Each structure stands twice: as C-alpha cells, then as structure tokens.
Amino acid sequence: MTAHAPTESLTGILASLRERVMGVAESVLSTVDGLLVVADVDTVHAESVAALAAATLGVGRRMADQSGTGALREVVIRCAAGHVIVVAVGERTLLTVMGDDGLDIAAFQRESPATVEQLNKVLAADVAH
C-alpha cells in the first residue's frame, strides 16, 4: 500500500530524531504553504504549528536576504523554557522541531542534515510520477 507507507516512514523519521537528539519533544512536517503533512506531537496543535512554520521560515529567509548573511540554514527561536527550530526540507516542505530548555542544539545541527535527507527521499516519491 504505497499510499500509507510514506506516512509511516515519515513519522518514523520524526520519532527517530526525537530519540537521537536530547531535548527534542515534538516535531511537525508541513508544506511551504502552511499545510500539515505529518506530525510527531503531544500537546501542540499541529495545524497551527504548520501554518506558523511557513510564516516563520518565510520571514527568516527575507531577513537573511536583507541582512546579506548568506543562505538561511534554519530559524532558531529561543524561549524562556525551550526552543523552536524551523528548517527547510527541500523546496516544498518544512520541519519544525520543538524542544525544551536543555535541547542539545549541537546534536540537532549534527543530526538534522541526515534527517532532512531522509525526509527528502520519502517526499520525492510524491512527485516521482
């Protein structure tokens, strides 16, 4: 059932990221136009996060552009009790990761390229035909 397999492996990739990076609590994969694809969440409202992720990354890109600091890598939002990170996954999707105060950001930056690559591979099937 190819219709279901990609969803399962996408959530598997998100869950695996949570396992590998200390402090990752929840994550949402969404499209650049703000629609939810899959989510590994507990308390946050996935649709709302998906919509805000698109806005966040869009603003981040324009700010990077405006400030002439090169291509955007990711948007890191640091809060009193945690972090939110938004990173682009290819051209069409975004990954939002929410973590606590102790989020191992170094580990996240080490692991995220591989996670993005895995997500990209699965998502590539959407446009393969």
Add this chain to the structure above:
Amino acid sequence: MKTPSARNVPALLQALHQEGYTGTVRVSGVPGGTIHLRDGLIGAIETPGAPTATSALLASGRIEDDAWLAARAAEPDADRLDLHLVAAGLIGAAELEVVCTAAVFDGAFAMALSPPGGWELTEREPTLLARPGVEPRPLAEETTRRMALLTRLWGPAGELARVRPEPVIGDSLRPEPVAGGRVRSEPGMGDPVRSGAIAVDRVRSEPVIIGEAIVGTPATGQPAIAQPATGRGAPEADSDTPAADGGHPKPGRRGLTRRHQDLIESVNGRRTPRDLAFARGRGLYAVMLDLIRLETLQAVRWETGTTFDGRPSTAPRVLQGQQGQQGQQASDEPSPRAGPLPRRRPGEGSPFGDLGAKGG
C-alpha cells in the same frame, strides 16, 4: 588550550582542583557537557542531560521570568548573579546554594550516564554558580553512589534514562499502595550523616528541593535546608519525604504525594526521565527515583527494550538475582555473544563505511 594528561574526567577535575584552576572544561560526547570551575571547585555543570540551576529556578516558577530578566540586566557578570538574586530578595542565600549545588550533583550524574568523549579546557565563562562550589572527590563519590543505588533498585541507570513511562489508567482505583508495595515510606530510617560535603549533597540529592519543596517553602514556612534530615541510602529517603510535600498528599490517589501526582501528570509515554526533569524543573536523579517508586506502586509503567535505539545494546547483561547461576542459564537465555559480530573480509572494506580510506 593545553589538556592535562588525566585518564578520565574525575581525575582531570581532581588535578584541576589541586592547582586551583578557574576556567571551563568542555566534555564532548553524547550529550557531553560543560563544567565550570572556580578556584578548583566545581561551580556549575551544564549538560543537555539535566536541568541547570537556572532551568530549575525558572521551570519550577521559583523565580519569575520578568524578575529573572531584570536581574540579568542589572548584573551583567553571571558569576555574580547569585549575589544579586539574593540581594534583590528573589531567593534566599541558603536556598539558592541548595539549588545550585543540587544542580552540580545532578549534572555530574547525568553526564555519567553515558561514556564521555574527550575534553578541552577553555577560559572562564560566566554562569550562575554554586558558592563556594563542590570538590571533585565528593562529587565523584556521590555520582558513584547514585549509580549503584539505581542499579540496586531497578537496574542499569543508563537503561532507566531511556525509558518513556506512561500513566497506568484507572490508577485511582488501586488499593492502598503502601500495603502491598515493596517500597514504603519510612522517614525515620537512615543515619543522619550531616557533615561536610555529604551533608550538602544530602540536601542536594533531594532534588525534590529543586522543584516543589522550594517552591512550597514560602507557603509552608519550612526552610528548604530542613530537607536533608531524611536518611541516606534507602530509596524512600531519597525520593519520598513527606516533608517535601508538606506532608499533605491529595486525597485523589491515596498514598501518593503531591510531587508524585505532578510527575504522573507529566508522564505521557513520550518523555524520558530527563525530559520529565526539564518539564518539571526537577533533578534527573530525583525523577528517576520517583519513577522507580511509582512503577512499584503501579502508577506508571514502561516497556524497556523497545526504544528506537537503532541497534541493540552491547553492554553485558546480568539478570537480577541470578548472578552466579549463569551456567544454568546458558541454554535458556541468549548469551551476549550469541549474535555474530561484524566481520571484515579482505577486499570488502569496513562494514561501517570507508573510515580508513586513504586519499579519497
């Protein structure tokens, strides 16, 4: 930066202690951490594995975020922030010392849960410090004691750190838990060791204090420092002091203290003990002890061995209560050596990729 030739981190800290070192030790590894030394004493440990004093104070709500930001603005040197917090009346000096010292012990414990990588010494980085700080030897001894205690109560601490407990539904219908539970609360037991660093650490290994006890202090009027009066060594002494909760368990779940109930509310099948510690602003070690107790009381449960590890652990396994009988087990239990090890064959390269390739 020069790196003294010490064989491990405790030995390094001991050497730095003797030379009265002030600076930072960055330990790599998963998760690794940062150890802040002042005049040879350990003032703070920052690691993704356990909440810092700052995290504990803010997550527990002991200090309001606005007040915190104002204090940070008023005292730019974080090394002196503790003095400012006390002077501003945000927290008492003794209470802050307890929280900061507890965080040092908890950070050391968290870092000991996984093998450290290398380290490097860097310059002093201002941070919120325990005053005067902790000597390396009692820190190492306490970490060893905690590991041993968890191993005795439950099993390998490294495995307990990876469990993801979930609440047991219908828990409130349980019979009085104390009656059948293996672990009972006996606040009277234990020897009142109170001297020197151990006493401080007793205070501190009541990470309880990090969380609710301190938060509750103004209301109950109990000085936080009163906590260490409980004994040492027994789980109940470490995790279940009635005084920590003001001795008023809610009626909802009989036998469970407020602290336990708060923990159960945070348990959701996704969070590890470390995640729970951050969520509640409590110490990792205290959360682990509470989880062991709650599992005994069948208020939470977890499955071990189903984590998303990617590969099985290669640590030697010893079945509880069966040491010395391994001979009889051999045919029933899988031996740690049962699985074939990866082999290299000539011409095939390493099974783990081309790590040793020359010249690309």
